[in-house]
Amino acid sequence: MNEYEQNLLKNVFSVKGIRKLNEILTRDENKSDTLQSLV
Incomplete structure (x- = not known):
């Protein structure tokens, strides 16, 4: 899991x-x- 995914998971x-x-x-x-464009 990359850093962006980890941030999404936390928040x-x-x-x-x-x-x-x-x-x-x-x-x-x-x-x-x-992933950023979908979110």
């Missing part, structure tokens, strides 16, 4: 929520998105 999201965001990022149509 806003659950581990499950972060995993879901990362699943969205791995889809082909979202290759240009980043």
